[in-house]
Amino acid sequence: xxxxxxxxxxLSIRFGGVVAADGVDLDVFEGENLAIIGPNxxxxxxxxxxxxxxxxxxxxxxxxxxxxxxxxxxxxxTRLGIARAFQIPQLxxxxxxxxxxxxxxxxQSGRISLVRPLHESPGRGEMEALLDLVGVRAYAxxxxxxxxxxQRKLVDIALALALKPKVLLMDEPTSGVASSxxxxxxxxxxxxxxxxxxxxxxxxxxxxxxxxxxxxVAVWSSGRIQIVGPPAEVLADADVRAxxxxx
Amino acid sequence: xxxxTLAARLAIVAAIALAVALPIVMPSWATLIxxxxxxxxxxxxxxxxxxxxQVSFGHAMFFGVGAYAVAFWGKYVGTxxxxxxxxxxxAAATLLGLLVxxxxxxxxxxxxxxxxxxxxxxxxxxxxKMFHYxxxxxGIRVARPTLAGLAFTPETFQYVLVYLTLGLVLIxxxxxxxxxxxxxxxxxxxxxxxxxxxxxxxxxxxxxxxxGYVISAFLGGLGGALVAVAxxxxxxxxxxxxxxxEFVFIAILGGVANxxxxxxxxxxxxxxxxxxxxxxxxxxxxxxGVVLIAIIMFAPGGLIGLFRRDATExxx
Numbered sequence: 351x352x353x354x355x356x357x358x359x360x361l362s363i364r365f366g367g368v369v370a371a372d373g374v375d376l377d378v379f380e381g382e383n384l385a386i387i388g389p390n391x392x393x394x395x396x397x398x399x400x401x402x403x404x405x406x407x408x409x410x411x412x413x414x415x416x417x418x419x420x421x422x423x424x425x426x427x428t429r430l431g432i433a434r435a436f437q438i439p440q441l442x443x444x445x446x447x448x449x450x451x452x453x454x455x456x457x458q459s460g461r462i463s464l465v466r467p468l469h470e471s472p473g474r475g476e477m478e479a480l481l482d483l484v485g486v487r488a489y490a491x492x493x494x495x496x497x498x499x500x501q502r503k504l505v506d507i508a509l510a511l512a513l514k515p516k517v518l519l520m521d522e523p524t525s526g527v528a529s530s531x532x533x534x535x536x537x538x539x540x541x542x543x544x545x546x547x548x549x550x551x552x553x554x555x556x557x558x559x560x561x562x563x564x565x566x567v568a569v570w571s572s573g574r575i576q577i578v579g580p581p582a583e584v585l586a587d588a589d590v591r592a593x594x595x596x597x
Numbered sequence: 598x599x600x601x602t603l604a605a606r607l608a609i610v611a612a613i614a615l616a617v618a619l620p621i622v623m624p625s626w627a628t629l630i631x632x633x634x635x636x637x638x639x640x641x642x643x644x645x646x647x648x649x650x651q652v653s654f655g656h657a658m659f660f661g662v663g664a665y666a667v668a669f670w671g672k673y674v675g676t677x678x679x680x681x682x683x684x685x686x687x688a689a690a691t692l693l694g695l696l697v698x699x700x701x702x703x704x705x706x707x708x709x710x711x712x713x714x715x716x717x718x719x720x721x722x723x724x725x726k727m728f729h730y731x732x733x734x735x736g737i738r739v740a741r742p743t744l745a746g747l748a749f750t751p752e753t754f755q756y757v758l759v760y761l762t763l764g765l766v767l768i769x770x771x772x773x774x775x776x777x778x779x780x781x782x783x784x785x786x787x788x789x790x791x792x793x794x795x796x797x798x799x800x801x802x803x804x805x806x807x808x809g810y811v812i813s814a815f816l817g818g819l820g821g822a823l824v825a826v827a828x829x830x831x832x833x834x835x836x837x838x839x840x841x842x843e844f845v846f847i848a849i850l851g852g853v854a855n856x857x858x859x860x861x862x863x864x865x866x867x868x869x870x871x872x873x874x875x876x877x878x879x880x881x882x883x884x885x886g887v888v889l890i891a892i893i894m895f896a897p898g899g900l901i902g903l904f905r906r907d908a909t910e911x912x913x
Contacts, residue, residue: 402797428799440794442787453787456780457798464808467778513798 352380355517355549361400361410370396371407372573378517378551383540385560386553387594388570394553398519402434403427433515437522439506443495447486447505450494451477454512477512483542484508500527520552536563557595561585569594605904609857620759627755631827633867634762639820640859641773642813643848649806650789654710654841655717659690659814661836663821668737668831679742686822687815694814702806717836724833736832739825762823769816770856785809850892852899861900
Protein backbone atom coordinates (compact mmCIF):
# COMPACT_ATOMS: atom_id res chain seq x y z
CA UNK A 351 0.00 0.00 0.00
CA UNK A 352 1.18 3.55 -0.75
CA UNK A 353 2.20 5.84 2.08
CA UNK A 354 -0.24 7.81 4.20
CA UNK A 355 -0.25 11.54 3.54
CA UNK A 356 -2.69 12.59 6.24
CA UNK A 357 -3.10 10.56 9.41
CA UNK A 358 -5.80 11.47 11.90
CA UNK A 359 -5.63 9.74 15.27
CA UNK A 360 -8.28 9.71 17.96
CA LEU A 361 -9.77 13.09 16.95
CA SER A 362 -12.42 14.27 19.37
CA ILE A 363 -14.37 17.48 19.55
CA ARG A 364 -17.76 18.39 20.91
CA PHE A 365 -19.81 21.56 20.56
CA GLY A 366 -21.90 21.77 23.68
CA GLY A 367 -23.92 18.57 23.65
CA VAL A 368 -23.13 17.68 20.05
CA VAL A 369 -20.32 15.22 19.53
CA ALA A 370 -18.85 16.07 16.13
CA ALA A 371 -15.79 13.84 16.40
CA ASP A 372 -15.47 10.98 18.82
CA GLY A 373 -12.19 9.14 18.42
CA VAL A 374 -11.78 9.44 14.66
CA ASP A 375 -8.87 7.48 13.14
CA LEU A 376 -8.34 7.87 9.43
CA ASP A 377 -5.50 7.77 6.91
CA VAL A 378 -5.51 9.40 3.51
CA PHE A 379 -3.16 7.53 1.21
CA GLU A 380 -1.15 8.90 -1.65
CA GLY A 381 -2.94 8.66 -4.98
CA GLU A 382 -6.38 7.80 -3.68
CA ASN A 383 -9.76 9.47 -3.87
CA LEU A 384 -11.40 8.96 -0.50
CA ALA A 385 -15.12 9.63 -0.20
CA ILE A 386 -16.76 10.58 3.07
CA ILE A 387 -20.44 9.86 3.42
CA GLY A 388 -22.91 9.96 6.27
CA PRO A 389 -26.03 11.73 7.47
CA ASN A 390 -26.14 15.47 8.11
CA UNK A 391 -24.55 16.40 11.40
CA UNK A 392 -22.39 13.29 11.54
CA UNK A 393 -19.19 15.34 11.62
CA UNK A 394 -17.99 15.17 8.02
CA UNK A 395 -17.31 18.88 7.60
CA UNK A 396 -15.90 19.02 11.12
CA UNK A 397 -13.29 16.48 10.02
CA UNK A 398 -12.27 18.78 7.15
CA UNK A 399 -12.23 21.76 9.52
CA UNK A 400 -9.92 19.96 11.94
CA UNK A 401 -7.65 18.62 9.22
CA UNK A 402 -7.16 22.08 7.74
CA UNK A 403 -6.57 23.79 11.06
CA UNK A 404 -9.81 25.75 11.16
CA UNK A 405 -10.83 23.91 14.32
CA UNK A 406 -8.59 22.52 17.00
CA UNK A 407 -9.62 19.12 18.31
CA UNK A 408 -10.08 18.71 22.06
CA UNK A 409 -8.15 15.47 21.79
CA UNK A 410 -6.21 13.64 19.13
CA UNK A 411 -3.71 14.60 16.45
CA UNK A 412 -3.50 15.15 12.74
CA UNK A 413 -0.20 14.58 11.01
CA UNK A 414 0.89 15.18 7.45
CA UNK A 415 3.75 13.03 6.17
CA UNK A 416 4.63 12.30 9.76
CA UNK A 417 4.67 15.96 10.84
CA UNK A 418 2.19 16.99 13.52
CA UNK A 419 -0.04 19.71 12.08
CA UNK A 420 -2.76 19.73 14.74
CA UNK A 421 -1.94 23.17 16.09
CA UNK A 422 -1.12 24.88 12.80
CA UNK A 423 -3.35 27.61 11.33
CA UNK A 424 -5.00 27.02 7.92
CA UNK A 425 -2.47 29.10 5.99
CA UNK A 426 0.46 27.01 7.16
CA UNK A 427 -1.32 23.73 6.52
CA THR A 428 -2.23 25.04 3.07
CA ARG A 429 1.41 25.84 2.38
CA LEU A 430 2.39 22.29 3.30
CA GLY A 431 0.23 21.03 0.44
CA ILE A 432 -3.30 20.49 1.76
CA ALA A 433 -5.79 22.60 -0.19
CA ARG A 434 -9.48 22.92 0.42
CA ALA A 435 -12.60 23.55 -1.63
CA PHE A 436 -15.70 24.57 0.27
CA GLN A 437 -19.30 23.48 0.38
CA ILE A 438 -20.30 27.11 0.01
CA PRO A 439 -17.81 28.53 -2.48
CA GLN A 440 -15.35 30.94 -0.88
CA LEU A 441 -14.36 33.45 -3.52
CA UNK A 442 -13.27 37.06 -3.68
CA UNK A 443 -16.63 38.19 -4.96
CA UNK A 444 -15.68 41.76 -5.92
CA UNK A 445 -12.87 40.62 -8.16
CA UNK A 446 -12.99 38.88 -11.51
CA UNK A 447 -12.66 35.11 -11.77
CA UNK A 448 -9.24 35.51 -13.39
CA UNK A 449 -8.14 37.89 -10.62
CA UNK A 450 -9.24 35.30 -8.06
CA UNK A 451 -7.04 32.76 -9.80
CA UNK A 452 -4.08 35.12 -10.15
CA UNK A 453 -4.27 35.90 -6.43
CA UNK A 454 -4.06 32.16 -5.78
CA UNK A 455 -1.14 31.88 -8.19
CA UNK A 456 0.69 34.69 -6.41
CA UNK A 457 0.00 33.01 -3.07
CA GLN A 458 1.30 29.70 -4.41
CA SER A 459 4.49 31.22 -5.81
CA GLY A 460 5.24 32.80 -2.42
CA ARG A 461 6.49 35.95 -4.17
CA ILE A 462 3.79 38.55 -3.71
CA SER A 463 4.83 41.56 -5.74
CA LEU A 464 4.13 45.10 -4.57
CA VAL A 465 4.54 46.70 -7.98
CA ARG A 466 3.97 44.28 -10.84
CA PRO A 467 0.35 44.42 -12.03
CA LEU A 468 -1.65 41.35 -11.07
CA HIS A 469 -2.76 40.94 -14.67
CA GLU A 470 0.85 40.55 -15.78
CA SER A 471 1.57 37.74 -13.32
CA PRO A 472 3.75 34.98 -14.75
CA GLY A 473 1.19 32.32 -13.85
CA ARG A 474 -1.55 33.79 -16.02
CA GLY A 475 -1.45 31.23 -18.82
CA GLU A 476 -1.47 28.38 -16.33
CA MET A 477 -4.45 29.88 -14.48
CA GLU A 478 -6.40 30.34 -17.68
CA ALA A 479 -5.68 26.70 -18.51
CA LEU A 480 -7.04 25.66 -15.10
CA LEU A 481 -10.21 27.65 -15.68
CA ASP A 482 -10.46 25.91 -19.02
CA LEU A 483 -10.02 22.55 -17.36
CA VAL A 484 -12.94 23.03 -14.97
CA GLY A 485 -14.98 24.63 -17.76
CA VAL A 486 -15.36 28.21 -16.54
CA ARG A 487 -12.87 29.98 -18.83
CA ALA A 488 -15.77 31.86 -20.42
CA TYR A 489 -16.35 33.61 -17.08
CA ALA A 490 -12.73 34.68 -16.60
CA UNK A 491 -13.40 38.40 -16.87
CA UNK A 492 -16.66 38.40 -14.93
CA UNK A 493 -16.80 39.50 -11.33
CA UNK A 494 -17.15 36.40 -9.15
CA UNK A 495 -20.45 37.64 -7.67
CA UNK A 496 -22.03 37.57 -11.15
CA UNK A 497 -21.56 33.80 -11.48
CA UNK A 498 -24.28 31.25 -10.82
CA UNK A 499 -23.70 28.99 -7.81
CA UNK A 500 -22.58 25.97 -9.85
CA GLN A 501 -19.90 27.98 -11.63
CA ARG A 502 -18.73 29.53 -8.39
CA LYS A 503 -18.28 26.04 -7.06
CA LEU A 504 -16.01 25.16 -9.96
CA VAL A 505 -13.96 28.33 -9.51
CA ASP A 506 -13.61 27.44 -5.84
CA ILE A 507 -12.14 24.07 -6.82
CA ALA A 508 -9.91 25.72 -9.43
CA LEU A 509 -8.59 28.07 -6.73
CA ALA A 510 -7.61 25.07 -4.63
CA LEU A 511 -5.96 23.36 -7.62
CA ALA A 512 -4.02 26.54 -8.38
CA LEU A 513 -2.11 25.92 -5.16
CA LYS A 514 -0.68 22.70 -6.65
CA PRO A 515 -1.58 20.72 -3.54
CA LYS A 516 -0.64 17.16 -2.64
CA VAL A 517 -4.07 16.61 -1.15
CA LEU A 518 -7.33 18.32 -2.05
CA LEU A 519 -10.18 18.27 0.46
CA MET A 520 -13.56 18.96 -1.11
CA ASP A 521 -16.86 19.45 0.65
CA GLU A 522 -19.63 18.27 -1.69
CA PRO A 523 -17.82 19.27 -4.88
CA THR A 524 -20.82 18.88 -7.14
CA SER A 525 -23.61 20.23 -4.96
CA GLY A 526 -25.02 23.26 -6.72
CA VAL A 527 -23.78 21.99 -10.07
CA ALA A 528 -26.68 21.11 -12.38
CA SER A 529 -27.33 17.37 -12.14
CA SER A 530 -26.91 16.93 -15.90
CA UNK A 531 -23.38 18.31 -15.56
CA UNK A 532 -22.30 16.50 -12.40
CA UNK A 533 -20.78 13.49 -14.10
CA UNK A 534 -18.96 15.65 -16.63
CA UNK A 535 -17.51 17.83 -13.89
CA UNK A 536 -16.40 14.87 -11.77
CA UNK A 537 -14.90 13.16 -14.82
CA UNK A 538 -12.82 16.21 -15.57
CA UNK A 539 -11.94 16.75 -11.94
CA UNK A 540 -10.81 13.20 -11.20
CA UNK A 541 -8.78 13.13 -14.42
CA UNK A 542 -7.12 16.41 -13.42
CA UNK A 543 -6.37 15.02 -9.96
CA UNK A 544 -4.86 11.90 -11.47
CA UNK A 545 -2.66 13.73 -13.97
CA UNK A 546 -1.44 16.21 -11.37
CA UNK A 547 -0.97 13.37 -8.84
CA UNK A 548 -3.24 15.00 -6.29
CA UNK A 549 -4.89 12.79 -3.70
CA UNK A 550 -8.38 13.80 -2.68
CA UNK A 551 -10.93 13.56 0.06
CA UNK A 552 -14.47 14.48 -0.85
CA UNK A 553 -17.64 14.65 1.16
CA UNK A 554 -20.48 13.43 -0.99
CA UNK A 555 -24.19 12.67 -0.73
CA UNK A 556 -24.64 11.20 -4.17
CA UNK A 557 -23.90 7.45 -4.00
CA UNK A 558 -23.46 7.22 -7.77
CA UNK A 559 -20.59 9.65 -7.48
CA UNK A 560 -19.06 7.68 -4.64
CA UNK A 561 -19.32 4.41 -6.50
CA UNK A 562 -17.88 5.87 -9.64
CA UNK A 563 -15.02 8.03 -8.39
CA UNK A 564 -13.92 6.89 -4.93
CA UNK A 565 -11.21 4.33 -4.32
CA UNK A 566 -12.28 4.06 -0.71
CA VAL A 567 -15.24 5.33 1.22
CA ALA A 568 -15.53 6.18 4.91
CA VAL A 569 -18.96 6.23 6.52
CA TRP A 570 -19.51 8.77 9.27
CA SER A 571 -22.10 8.37 11.99
CA SER A 572 -22.45 10.57 15.10
CA GLY A 573 -18.84 11.66 15.08
CA ARG A 574 -17.45 8.19 14.51
CA ILE A 575 -16.27 6.28 11.49
CA GLN A 576 -18.62 3.37 11.12
CA ILE A 577 -16.79 1.58 8.34
CA VAL A 578 -14.03 2.24 5.79
CA GLY A 579 -13.39 0.26 2.64
CA PRO A 580 -13.81 -0.06 -1.11
CA PRO A 581 -17.15 1.39 -2.31
CA ALA A 582 -18.51 -1.92 -3.59
CA GLU A 583 -18.04 -3.47 -0.17
CA VAL A 584 -19.16 -0.53 1.95
CA LEU A 585 -22.20 0.38 -0.10
CA ALA A 586 -23.35 -3.23 0.04
CA ASP A 587 -23.26 -3.26 3.82
CA ALA A 588 -26.79 -3.70 5.13
CA ASP A 589 -26.37 -1.30 8.02
CA VAL A 590 -24.92 1.43 5.77
CA ARG A 591 -27.71 0.92 3.27
CA ALA A 592 -30.32 1.33 5.95
CA UNK A 593 -28.84 4.25 7.87
CA UNK A 594 -26.96 6.31 5.30
CA UNK A 595 -28.34 5.54 1.92
CA UNK A 596 -31.84 4.99 3.22
CA UNK A 597 -32.83 1.95 1.22
CA UNK B 598 -8.70 47.40 -12.12
CA UNK B 599 -10.80 48.77 -14.93
CA UNK B 600 -8.81 50.84 -17.36
CA UNK B 601 -9.18 54.56 -16.97
CA THR B 602 -11.67 55.99 -19.40
CA LEU B 603 -10.70 58.76 -21.78
CA ALA B 604 -12.66 61.26 -19.68
CA ALA B 605 -10.77 60.15 -16.58
CA ARG B 606 -7.41 60.49 -18.31
CA LEU B 607 -8.29 63.95 -19.57
CA ALA B 608 -9.45 64.92 -16.10
CA ILE B 609 -6.14 63.80 -14.59
CA VAL B 610 -4.13 65.70 -17.21
CA ALA B 611 -6.31 68.77 -16.67
CA ALA B 612 -5.88 68.53 -12.89
CA ILE B 613 -2.09 68.34 -13.22
CA ALA B 614 -2.08 71.28 -15.65
CA LEU B 615 -4.24 73.24 -13.23
CA ALA B 616 -1.90 72.46 -10.34
CA VAL B 617 1.03 73.70 -12.44
CA ALA B 618 -0.72 76.84 -13.68
CA LEU B 619 -2.64 78.01 -10.62
CA PRO B 620 0.30 79.07 -8.42
CA ILE B 621 1.55 81.25 -11.27
CA VAL B 622 -1.84 82.76 -12.10
CA MET B 623 -2.91 83.12 -8.48
CA PRO B 624 0.27 83.43 -6.39
CA SER B 625 -1.79 83.81 -3.22
CA TRP B 626 -3.06 80.27 -3.75
CA ALA B 627 0.36 78.61 -3.86
CA THR B 628 0.24 77.52 -0.23
CA LEU B 629 -3.36 76.39 -0.57
CA ILE B 630 -2.39 74.17 -3.51
CA UNK B 631 0.52 72.79 -1.48
CA UNK B 632 -1.86 71.90 1.34
CA UNK B 633 -4.28 70.22 -1.06
CA UNK B 634 -1.52 68.10 -2.54
CA UNK B 635 0.13 67.27 0.78
CA UNK B 636 -3.14 66.23 2.41
CA UNK B 637 -3.97 64.21 -0.68
CA UNK B 638 -0.78 62.22 -0.03
CA UNK B 639 -2.04 61.41 3.48
CA UNK B 640 -5.46 60.45 2.12
CA UNK B 641 -3.78 57.97 -0.25
CA UNK B 642 -2.88 56.06 2.90
CA UNK B 643 -6.52 56.04 4.02
CA UNK B 644 -7.53 54.76 0.60
CA UNK B 645 -5.05 51.89 0.89
CA UNK B 646 -6.59 50.78 4.19
CA UNK B 647 -10.11 51.20 2.83
CA UNK B 648 -9.29 48.63 0.13
CA UNK B 649 -9.16 46.10 2.95
CA UNK B 650 -12.41 47.52 4.35
CA GLN B 651 -10.59 49.03 7.33
CA VAL B 652 -11.14 52.62 8.46
CA SER B 653 -8.51 54.20 10.66
CA PHE B 654 -9.78 56.97 12.91
CA GLY B 655 -6.27 57.65 14.11
CA HIS B 656 -4.27 58.18 11.00
CA ALA B 657 -3.44 61.74 11.97
CA MET B 658 -0.86 60.23 14.34
CA PHE B 659 1.41 59.62 11.35
CA PHE B 660 0.64 63.05 9.97
CA GLY B 661 1.57 64.48 13.37
CA VAL B 662 4.76 62.43 13.64
CA GLY B 663 5.84 63.66 10.20
CA ALA B 664 5.19 67.27 11.19
CA TYR B 665 6.91 66.98 14.58
CA ALA B 666 9.91 65.19 13.07
CA VAL B 667 10.47 68.38 11.07
CA ALA B 668 9.69 70.64 14.05
CA PHE B 669 11.99 68.77 16.45
CA TRP B 670 14.78 68.85 13.91
CA GLY B 671 14.48 72.62 13.75
CA LYS B 672 14.24 72.96 17.52
CA TYR B 673 17.05 70.59 18.54
CA VAL B 674 19.34 70.21 15.54
CA GLY B 675 19.10 73.49 13.68
CA THR B 676 18.00 74.68 10.29
CA UNK B 677 17.31 71.73 8.12
CA UNK B 678 17.14 70.96 4.48
CA UNK B 679 13.82 70.08 2.89
CA UNK B 680 15.27 67.00 1.21
CA UNK B 681 16.48 65.77 4.58
CA UNK B 682 13.04 66.40 6.11
CA UNK B 683 11.44 64.41 3.31
CA UNK B 684 13.55 61.43 4.37
CA UNK B 685 13.52 61.80 8.16
CA UNK B 686 9.79 62.52 8.61
CA UNK B 687 8.43 59.60 6.54
CA ALA B 688 11.07 57.34 8.11
CA ALA B 689 9.85 58.24 11.61
CA ALA B 690 6.23 57.68 10.58
CA THR B 691 7.10 54.37 8.92
CA LEU B 692 8.80 53.15 12.07
CA LEU B 693 5.80 54.13 14.20
CA GLY B 694 3.54 52.55 11.58
CA LEU B 695 5.39 49.27 11.90
CA LEU B 696 5.18 49.28 15.71
CA VAL B 697 1.51 50.28 15.90
CA UNK B 698 0.72 48.16 12.86
CA UNK B 699 2.02 44.94 14.42
CA UNK B 700 -0.66 45.47 17.03
CA UNK B 701 -3.65 46.87 15.14
CA UNK B 702 -3.58 44.50 12.12
CA UNK B 703 -4.85 41.79 14.45
CA UNK B 704 -8.17 43.60 14.62
CA UNK B 705 -10.87 44.45 12.11
CA UNK B 706 -13.52 47.04 11.54
CA UNK B 707 -14.70 49.00 14.58
CA UNK B 708 -11.92 47.55 16.75
CA UNK B 709 -9.33 48.48 14.16
CA UNK B 710 -10.75 51.98 13.88
CA UNK B 711 -10.98 52.56 17.63
CA UNK B 712 -7.53 51.15 18.39
CA UNK B 713 -6.03 53.52 15.87
CA UNK B 714 -7.98 56.32 17.50
CA UNK B 715 -6.63 55.32 20.90
CA UNK B 716 -3.02 55.28 19.70
CA UNK B 717 -3.43 58.67 18.06
CA UNK B 718 -4.92 60.16 21.22
CA UNK B 719 -1.95 58.90 23.22
CA UNK B 720 0.35 60.73 20.83
CA UNK B 721 -1.82 63.85 20.94
CA UNK B 722 -1.76 63.85 24.76
CA UNK B 723 2.02 63.49 24.80
CA UNK B 724 2.38 66.42 22.41
CA UNK B 725 0.03 68.52 24.55
CA LYS B 726 1.43 67.61 27.96
CA MET B 727 5.16 67.36 27.42
CA PHE B 728 5.32 71.12 27.32
CA HIS B 729 9.03 71.30 27.97
CA TYR B 730 9.79 69.53 24.72
CA UNK B 731 6.79 70.39 22.57
CA UNK B 732 5.60 73.83 23.71
CA UNK B 733 2.24 72.15 24.36
CA UNK B 734 -0.77 73.43 22.45
CA UNK B 735 1.21 76.36 21.04
CA GLY B 736 3.20 73.99 18.95
CA ILE B 737 6.66 74.44 17.49
CA ARG B 738 7.45 76.94 14.78
CA VAL B 739 9.09 75.51 11.70
CA ALA B 740 11.70 77.72 10.08
CA ARG B 741 11.85 77.89 6.30
CA PRO B 742 14.27 75.14 5.29
CA THR B 743 16.81 75.21 2.49
CA LEU B 744 16.48 72.96 -0.51
CA ALA B 745 19.63 71.06 -1.43
CA GLY B 746 21.57 73.73 0.41
CA LEU B 747 19.92 76.65 -1.39
CA ALA B 748 18.11 79.31 0.65
CA PHE B 749 15.04 81.02 -0.81
CA THR B 750 13.04 84.14 -0.11
CA PRO B 751 9.52 83.45 1.25
CA GLU B 752 8.02 84.38 -2.14
CA THR B 753 10.22 82.03 -4.10
CA PHE B 754 10.01 79.30 -1.50
CA GLN B 755 6.26 78.93 -1.83
CA TYR B 756 6.77 78.12 -5.52
CA VAL B 757 9.62 75.76 -4.73
CA LEU B 758 7.44 73.98 -2.21
CA VAL B 759 4.33 73.70 -4.35
CA TYR B 760 6.19 72.31 -7.36
CA LEU B 761 8.28 69.96 -5.27
CA THR B 762 5.07 68.73 -3.64
CA LEU B 763 3.44 68.30 -7.04
CA GLY B 764 6.42 66.25 -8.19
CA LEU B 765 6.17 64.06 -5.09
CA VAL B 766 2.44 63.66 -5.63
CA LEU B 767 2.99 62.37 -9.15
CA ILE B 768 5.56 59.87 -7.87
CA UNK B 769 3.60 58.58 -4.87
CA UNK B 770 0.25 58.51 -6.69
CA UNK B 771 1.82 56.43 -9.45
CA UNK B 772 3.49 54.21 -6.88
CA UNK B 773 0.29 53.70 -4.87
CA UNK B 774 -1.69 52.92 -8.02
CA UNK B 775 0.93 50.32 -8.99
CA UNK B 776 0.63 48.85 -5.51
CA UNK B 777 -3.18 48.75 -5.65
CA UNK B 778 -3.03 46.94 -9.00
CA UNK B 779 -0.38 44.45 -7.79
CA UNK B 780 -1.06 41.08 -6.16
CA UNK B 781 -0.50 42.72 -2.75
CA UNK B 782 -3.13 45.36 -3.52
CA UNK B 783 -5.56 42.76 -4.74
CA UNK B 784 -4.96 40.77 -1.56
CA UNK B 785 -5.93 43.85 0.45
CA UNK B 786 -9.27 43.80 -1.34
CA UNK B 787 -9.44 40.06 -0.68
CA UNK B 788 -9.27 40.79 3.06
CA UNK B 789 -12.43 42.82 2.64
CA UNK B 790 -14.30 40.26 0.59
CA UNK B 791 -13.14 36.91 2.02
CA UNK B 792 -10.37 36.73 4.58
CA UNK B 793 -11.03 33.03 5.22
CA UNK B 794 -10.29 32.14 1.60
CA UNK B 795 -7.17 34.26 1.67
CA UNK B 796 -5.87 32.26 4.64
CA UNK B 797 -6.83 29.07 2.83
CA UNK B 798 -4.62 30.18 -0.06
CA UNK B 799 -1.74 30.11 2.40
CA UNK B 800 -1.57 33.89 2.80
CA UNK B 801 -1.32 35.70 6.12
CA UNK B 802 -4.00 38.38 5.97
CA UNK B 803 -2.31 40.19 8.85
CA UNK B 804 0.90 40.40 6.91
CA UNK B 805 -0.89 41.75 3.85
CA UNK B 806 -2.63 44.38 5.98
CA UNK B 807 0.61 45.25 7.79
CA UNK B 808 2.33 46.03 4.49
CA GLY B 809 -0.55 48.33 3.54
CA TYR B 810 -0.55 49.90 6.99
CA VAL B 811 3.15 50.68 6.94
CA ILE B 812 2.87 52.21 3.46
CA SER B 813 -0.04 54.34 4.64
CA ALA B 814 1.98 55.46 7.67
CA PHE B 815 4.85 56.45 5.37
CA LEU B 816 2.44 58.55 3.30
CA GLY B 817 1.03 60.14 6.45
CA GLY B 818 4.52 61.17 7.57
CA LEU B 819 5.39 62.59 4.17
CA GLY B 820 2.19 64.65 4.05
CA GLY B 821 2.69 65.84 7.62
CA ALA B 822 6.21 67.09 6.89
CA LEU B 823 5.04 69.01 3.82
CA VAL B 824 2.14 70.62 5.68
CA ALA B 825 4.36 71.60 8.62
CA VAL B 826 6.81 73.25 6.22
CA ALA B 827 4.00 74.96 4.26
CA UNK B 828 2.28 76.28 7.40
CA UNK B 829 5.60 76.82 9.21
CA UNK B 830 4.28 75.23 12.37
CA UNK B 831 3.51 71.87 13.97
CA UNK B 832 0.84 71.73 16.69
CA UNK B 833 -0.80 68.86 18.57
CA UNK B 834 -3.87 69.53 16.38
CA UNK B 835 -1.99 67.70 13.63
CA UNK B 836 -2.47 64.46 15.54
CA UNK B 837 -5.94 65.16 16.95
CA UNK B 838 -8.83 62.85 16.13
CA UNK B 839 -10.76 65.49 14.19
CA UNK B 840 -7.80 65.61 11.80
CA UNK B 841 -8.03 61.83 11.40
CA UNK B 842 -11.72 62.22 10.69
CA GLU B 843 -10.95 64.88 8.12
CA PHE B 844 -8.72 62.48 6.17
CA VAL B 845 -11.41 59.80 6.15
CA PHE B 846 -13.94 62.45 5.11
CA ILE B 847 -11.75 63.51 2.19
CA ALA B 848 -11.26 59.89 1.10
CA ILE B 849 -15.01 59.23 0.99
CA LEU B 850 -15.60 62.57 -0.71
CA GLY B 851 -13.03 61.91 -3.43
CA GLY B 852 -13.69 58.21 -3.90
CA VAL B 853 -11.61 55.23 -2.86
CA ALA B 854 -11.42 53.27 -6.11
CA ASN B 855 -8.05 54.68 -7.10
CA UNK B 856 -5.30 57.14 -6.23
CA UNK B 857 -6.90 60.10 -8.03
CA UNK B 858 -9.73 60.19 -5.50
CA UNK B 859 -7.43 61.41 -2.74
CA UNK B 860 -6.55 64.58 -4.63
CA UNK B 861 -10.01 65.24 -6.02
CA UNK B 862 -11.41 65.03 -2.50
CA UNK B 863 -8.63 67.09 -1.01
CA UNK B 864 -9.06 69.85 -3.63
CA UNK B 865 -12.81 70.15 -3.08
CA UNK B 866 -12.41 70.01 0.69
CA UNK B 867 -9.77 72.72 0.89
CA UNK B 868 -11.43 75.00 -1.66
CA UNK B 869 -14.78 74.80 0.10
CA UNK B 870 -13.06 75.54 3.38
CA UNK B 871 -11.04 78.40 1.86
CA UNK B 872 -13.97 80.17 0.20
CA UNK B 873 -16.77 79.26 2.56
CA UNK B 874 -14.68 80.23 5.57
CA UNK B 875 -14.10 83.65 4.04
CA UNK B 876 -17.77 84.26 3.21
CA UNK B 877 -19.67 82.25 5.79
CA UNK B 878 -17.32 82.39 8.75
CA UNK B 879 -18.32 79.43 10.90
CA UNK B 880 -20.65 77.73 8.46
CA UNK B 881 -18.07 76.04 6.24
CA UNK B 882 -18.51 72.70 7.98
CA UNK B 883 -22.21 72.92 7.14
CA UNK B 884 -21.44 73.23 3.45
CA UNK B 885 -18.98 70.33 3.56
CA GLY B 886 -21.53 68.25 5.43
CA VAL B 887 -24.14 68.86 2.76
CA VAL B 888 -21.60 68.07 0.02
CA LEU B 889 -20.72 64.77 1.69
CA ILE B 890 -24.37 63.78 2.13
CA ALA B 891 -24.97 64.53 -1.56
CA ILE B 892 -21.92 62.45 -2.53
CA ILE B 893 -22.94 59.47 -0.44
CA MET B 894 -26.50 59.55 -1.72
CA PHE B 895 -25.94 60.32 -5.39
CA ALA B 896 -22.35 59.34 -6.16
CA PRO B 897 -21.25 56.58 -3.78
CA GLY B 898 -18.06 56.18 -5.83
CA GLY B 899 -17.03 59.68 -4.74
CA LEU B 900 -16.00 62.49 -7.05
CA ILE B 901 -13.82 60.23 -9.19
CA GLY B 902 -16.74 57.81 -9.46
CA LEU B 903 -18.33 60.39 -11.74
CA PHE B 904 -15.53 59.79 -14.25
CA ARG B 905 -15.59 56.02 -14.23
CA ARG B 906 -17.83 54.01 -16.43
CA ASP B 907 -19.93 51.31 -14.92
CA ALA B 908 -17.77 48.31 -14.03
CA THR B 909 -19.56 46.11 -16.55
CA GLU B 910 -18.46 48.38 -19.38
CA UNK B 911 -14.81 48.59 -18.45
CA UNK B 912 -14.33 44.87 -18.22
CA UNK B 913 -11.33 43.57 -20.15
